[in-house]
Amino acid sequence: MxxxxxxEDLKADDTACSVYxxxxxxxxxxxxxxxxxxxxxxxxxxxxxxxxxxVENADKDSVFLTINSIYKSVSExxxxxxxxxxxxxxxxxxxxxxxxxxxxxxxIVPFFSRYCVAAPKNEDKKNERYNRIALxxxxxxxxxxxxxxxxxxxxxxxxxxAAQSDAAFFCYEAQKGESPLHSQLTDGIKTVAIVTGSxxxxxxxxxxxxxxxxxxxxxxxxxxxxxxxxxxxxxxxxMTLTGNLQ
Amino acid sequence: MxxxxxxEDLKADDTACSVYxxxxxxxxxxxxxxxxxxxxxxxxxxxxxxxxxxVENADKDSVFLTINSIYKSVSExxxxxxxxxxxxxxxxxxxxxxxxxxxxxxxIVPFFSRYCVAAPKNEDKKNERYNRIALxxxxxxxxxxxxxxxxxxxxxxxxxxAAQSDAAFFCYEAQKGESPLHSQLTDGIKTVAIVTGSxxxxxxxxxxxxxxxxxxxxxxxxxxxxxxxxxxxxxxxxMTLTGNLQ
Numbered sequence: 001m002x003x004x005x006x007x008e009d010l011k012a013d014d015t016a017c018s019v020y021x022x023x024x025x026x027x028x029x030x031x032x033x034x035x036x037x038x039x040x041x042x043x044x045x046x047x048x049x050x051x052x053x054x055v056e057n058a059d060k061d062s063v064f065l066t067i068n069s070i071y072k073s074v075s076e077x078x079x080x081x082x083x084x085x086x087x088x089x090x091x092x093x094x095x096x097x098x099x100x101x102x103x104x105x106x107x108i109v110p111f112f113s114r115y116c117v118a119a120p121k122n123e124d125k126k127n128e129r130y131n132r133i134a135l136x137x138x139x140x141x142x143x144x145x146x147x148x149x150x151x152x153x154x155x156x157x158x159x160x161x162a163a164q165s166d167a168a169f170f171c172y173e174a175q176k177g178e179s180p181l182h183s184q185l186t187d188g189i190k191t192v193a194i195v196t197g198s199x200x201x202x203x204x205x206x207x208x209x210x211x212x213x214x215x216x217x218x219x220x221x222x223x224x225x226x227x228x229x230x231x232x233x234x235x236x237x238x239m240t241l242t243g244n245l246q
Numbered sequence: 247m248x249x250x251x252x253x254e255d256l257k258a259d260d261t262a263c264s265v266y267x268x269x270x271x272x273x274x275x276x277x278x279x280x281x282x283x284x285x286x287x288x289x290x291x292x293x294x295x296x297x298x299x300x301v302e303n304a305d306k307d308s309v310f311l312t313i314n315s316i317y318k319s320v321s322e323x324x325x326x327x328x329x330x331x332x333x334x335x336x337x338x339x340x341x342x343x344x345x346x347x348x349x350x351x352x353x354i355v356p357f358f359s360r361y362c363v364a365a366p367k368n369e370d371k372k373n374e375r376y377n378r379i380a381l382x383x384x385x386x387x388x389x390x391x392x393x394x395x396x397x398x399x400x401x402x403x404x405x406x407x408a409a410q411s412d413a414a415f416f417c418y419e420a421q422k423g424e425s426p427l428h429s430q431l432t433d434g435i436k437t438v439a440i441v442t443g444s445x446x447x448x449x450x451x452x453x454x455x456x457x458x459x460x461x462x463x464x465x466x467x468x469x470x471x472x473x474x475x476x477x478x479x480x481x482x483x484x485m486t487l488t489g490n491l492q
Contacts, residue, residue, distance in 0.1 A: 075468040099475050104467065141469045180492035221350065221491045222321040223387045231347050232475075236482035237491055245467045246426035246485055 002042055004139055005029055006146060008043040012202035019043065019053070019073060021063040030058040041065070046138070046146040048073050070098070073144020077104040080191040082165060083231050084158050084172035086198030090126065090229040094133055101137035101147050103235045108134070109150040115200025120152065122228045127151055140232040155206065158195070159213040165193035170215040171222060171234055172197075172207050179216040185241045192238055196230040249287055252273055252392060256291040265289065265299070267309040276304040287311070292384070292392040295373060319390020323490035325352040326437040329477050330355045330404050332444030333364040338373065338474040341399050342380055347383035347393050349481045350490060354380070354397040357404035361446025366398065373397055401452065404441070405459040410424055411439035416461040417480055418443075418453050419470060425462040425478070431487045436485055442476040 003245045019044065021029060029035045043051040043065070049185045050073045053065040083100050085093065097108055108130075112120070130149040138146045153161065162168040166189040169181060185192070186215040195215065202210075222232055228244055239245040251271045252310065265455070267275060267289065267440045275281045289297040289311070294321045298488040299311040329346050331339065343354055354376075376395040384392045408414040412435040415427060431438070441461065448456075457463055466479055483492040 018284060077467070099472075102469055102471050102475050103479060104469055140470065143469060162274060170382070180359065180489075181486070183490070184420065219484065219492055221323070222346055223350055224344075225348050229348050229478075232345075232478065233349060233482045233485075233491060236479045237486040239479075240483040240486050243426075245429070246465055 001223050003029070003033060004044055004050075004142065005041060006044050006046045006135065008046065010043060010051060013192075016063065016067070018056070018066045019051070021065065022061065025059050026058075026063045029055075029063050031060050035063065043067075044073065044144055046144075047189075048076055050074075050144055073241045075142045077239060077242070079189070079238070079242045079244065080106045080146045081235060081238055082107040082109060082162070082191065083235060084111055084153075084162050084193060084195040085114050085231050086111060086113050086196060086202075086227065087152055087228045088198050089118065093130065093203050095232075096228050097130055097133045097136045097147075097233045098150055099232050100235055101134050101143060103208045103232065104143075104239055105147050105235055106145060107148050107150065108116060109158065110152040110244065111151060111155060111160065113198060115208055116198045117200065118198070155209075159210060159215065162193035162195055162215060165191040166213045168193035168195065169234065170195045170207065170210040171219040171220050171230055172202060172210075173218050173219065174204075174207070179218045181218060181237050182241050184216060185238065194231060194234045194238065195242055196234060197227060199227050203210040248387060249275070249279060250290055250296075251287060252290050252292045252381065253294065256289060256295075256297060262313070264302070264310065264312045265297070267311065268303050268307065271307045272304075273306050275301075281309065284491045288304055289313075290319065290390055292390075294390045296320075296390055296486065300449055310373045312341075321388045323489065324483060324489070325435070325484070325488045326352045326356060327437050327484055328353040328408070328437065330357055330399075330408050330441040330483060331450075332357060332359050332442060332473060333362050333398055334444050334473045335364065336425060339376065342474050342477055343376055343395055344383045345378045345437065345478050346481055347380050347389060348387040349478065351393050351481055352390075352391060353396065354393050354406065355404065356398040357401060358374050359387065359397060359401045359452055360449050362444045364444070369397060388409060399476075401455075405456055405461065408441055408461060410438035410460045411437040412459045413437075414439035415480065416441045416453065416456040417465040417466050417476055418448055418456075418463050419465065420450075420453070425464045427464060427483050428487050430462060431484065440477060440484065442480060443473060445467050445473050461475060
């Protein structure tokens with residue numbers, strides 16, 4: 001596929017037929033990729049629309065392109081999955097963000113819980129870094145949407161937020177066999193929340209609170225998954241069951 | 247669950263009612279975990295049987311235990327999945343081994359292909375290290391079987407080996423929509439091979455050769471997965487579709 005560049009102020013209903021790419025993306029296209037006049041590239045608005053473009057003029061600060069056509073990105077899954085991940089060590093969260101982006105998550109939300117080892121510190125700065133990782137992974141995997149990594153939530157905020165999805169799965173290792181994913185992913189479901197724990201897992205109280213909020217307590221098999229494996233396994237499972245991994 | 251220790255010379259039909267644990271596992275149980283007389287632990291033969299034992303005497307070189315009962319490990323999936331992974335950079339292979347063990351793979355087989363960056367070097371020593379990673383992950387995730395990491399195969403050897411499984415999926419990004427996993431995983435299937443590429447992917451020739459050998463060319467969705475993400479996503483998908491991730 002042709003290289004893809006994300007540009008934030010593009011809009012899918014843009015009636016202008018030309019556009020300037022600036023900043024890092026311009027530098028990458030003009031200098032690293034040595035784009036020439038006449039070359040075709042894909043620009044993405046990061047919200048699900050792709051723009052088929054031709055380079056008219058390229059220098060390191062700014063690339064001028066004409067827009068041939070606008071279409072819905074073909075690589076987006078048919079379902080919106082939001083991952084709520086118990087805040088793990090930073091390198092694990094970064095790995096989760098990268099892989100979850102490849103696997104088609106639309107949003108990643110860290111949260112704090114009783115057994116979290118991580119404590120809030122420089123979260124603004126970390127969040128910037130997390131979103132950069134999501135952007136890079138979105139480019140590399142050909143996503144049409146850049147998943148947003150949210151600022152961390154408290155446990156109660158997370159439950160309230162997750163409960164708003166059409167189906168919210170609370171992955172809890174003591175819950176083998178109950179509410180398996182496949183039994184709940186019926187046709188009408190458009191948004192899915194997946195909640196997984198940090199290194200320390202969840203307390204029985206926390207699981208009870210999740211059930212009280214209407215989340216579905218769900219097991220992920222008889223083996224104990226690490227905190228960075230569980231969200232990716234659950235995401236791959238949801239994508240499989242909704243026909244988005246084939 | 248109680249701590250689990252692997253002991254290689256245990257046999258499921260062992261009629262002896264006591265056993266000695268030696269080496270690293272004895273040190274771990276006696277010194278690190280400070281096992282006391284009367285404590286219950288689970289020994290595993292690494293081949294799918296668990297032994298419910300009681301500590302009789304523990305010192306750092308040797309722990310003497312009596313066997314209460316022998317049973318089939320409850321954590322093993324109902325299907326044998328062998329992952330054939332195009333040899334990636336070492337840290338990625340190590341990550342694949344760790345996560346694939348958690349997700350229930352029974353065997354991991356690296357292989358060389360045209361676009362592999364990795365070249366064979368000190369493979370004996372690396373293989374020892376890979377198998378140690380599998381052992382550690384098996385203990386941590388509560389597996390009853392320690393997945394074996396094989397020595398790397400050539401491309402042709404890999405195809406011959408994979409073709410012996412009941413179903414062999416060759417994950418190829420150009421193959422969107424054809425032979426999806428779910429359409430092939432019928433009830434009679436007991437062993438599944440999953441073949442995924444290295445960083446450089448497969449050449450069209452290599453894909454053709456795989457098809458000629460009878461492997462099923464299978465897509466993993468519209469997004470491009472990294473070489474370490476693809477085998478884990480495919481494995482999670484197979485486990486989901488066979489009821490082993492619930």
